Amino acid sequence: MQTPKPALVAAVLDLIRKARRARQDHRQLRAMSERELRDLGVGRSEIPALLSDAAAPSNAPYSRARCAADARRAMPR
Numbered sequence: 001m002q003t004p005k006p007a008l009v010a011a012v013l014d015l016i017r018k019a020r021r022a023r024q025d026h027r028q029l030r031a032m033s034e035r036e037l038r039d040l041g042v043g044r045s046e047i048p049a050l051l052s053d054a055a056a057p058s059n060a061p062y063s064r065a066r067c068a069a070d071a072r073r074a075m076p077r
Helices: 006-031 034-040 044-054 068-074
Strands: none
Touching: 006 044
């Protein structure tokens, strides 16, 4: 039997780390109150989409959507 290649082992360990981090993030966001989520500009229904975006490859282009803070700064006074 051949020994596993180091790149394969590293890839598997990376997947395990990412899955563990996603579960941790999910638990943390679910534990937040509505007010805490609102302060972040996030609705409870948006949590799954946020986590799936976080799981996207690191070389993926960033979203061009404006965050709530940018929208407030752009509003005329």
